[in-house]
Amino acid sequence: MLLGERLRVGDIVLLTGELGAGKTTFVRGLAQGTGSKADVASPTFQLVRIYPGRVQLAHVDLYRVESSTELRDLGLEELAEDGAVVVEWGDRLEVDGAALIHLEHLGGDRRMIRTRRDLRH
Numbered sequence: 422m423l424l425g426e427r428l429r430v431g432d433i434v435l436l437t438g439e440l441g442a443g444k445t446t447f448v449r450g451l452a453q454g455t456g457s458k459a460d461v462a463s464p465t466f467q468l469v470r471i472y473p474g475r476v477q478l479a480h481v482d483l484y485r486v487e488s489s490t491e492l493r494d495l496g497l498e499e500l501a502e503d504g505a506v507v508v509e510w511g512d513r514l515e516v517d518g519a520a521l522i523h524l525e526h527l528g529g530d531r532r533m534i535r536t537r538r539d540l541r542h
C-alpha cells in the first residue's frame with residue numbers, strides 16, 4: 422500500500438517467490454496505493470492486467486510464460502511508458518533499474534519480504 426503510493430510512471434517492480442508466497446496479495450496492496458479500486462487477481466488468461474489509478478499499474482504474471490519470444494512480445498517498455506509495472510515471477514526477466522522484491526512463506530500468516538534494486542545490467 423505505502424509503496425503503491427510512491428509508484429511513478431516508469432517504475433518496474435519484479436516480484437519473486439514461490440507459489441503462495443504472497444505475490445498477488447502484494448500487488449493488491451500496491452494497486453490500493455495507486456488509488457485503484459480494481460479487483461486484483463492473477464492474470465489467468467491475459468498476461469497483463471491494467472489497473473487505472475493515480476498512476477496506471479500494469480500487473481504482469483509470467484507464471485505460464487515459457488518462451489523467450491513471449492517475454493519479448495510483452496511490451497514492457499511500452500507499459501512502463503504509460504505507468505508503473507509490477508511483475509509476478511519477475512525472475513524470468515532482467516530489467517535495468519528495476520526494484521526486486523522477494524517474498525517468502527514462513528508458515529501460517531508469516532511472510533518475509535526482502536528488497537533490492539537490480540544492478541545486474
Ligand SMILES: Nc1ncnc2c1ncn2[C@@H]1O[C@H](COP(=O)(O)OP(=O)(O)O)[C@@H](O)[C@H]1O
Pocket residue numbers: 438439440441442443444445446447509529530531532
Ligand atoms: N502478507 C500476508 N500475510 C498473510 N497471508 C498472506 C500474505 N500474503 C499472502 N497471504 C495469503 O497467502 C495465500 C497466497 O497468496 P498469493 O498472493 O496468491 O500468492 P502468490 O501470488 O505468490 O502465489 C493467499 O491465501 C493469501 O491470502
Ligand SMILES: [Mg+2]
Pocket residue numbers: 444445463509
Ligand atoms: Mg500469484
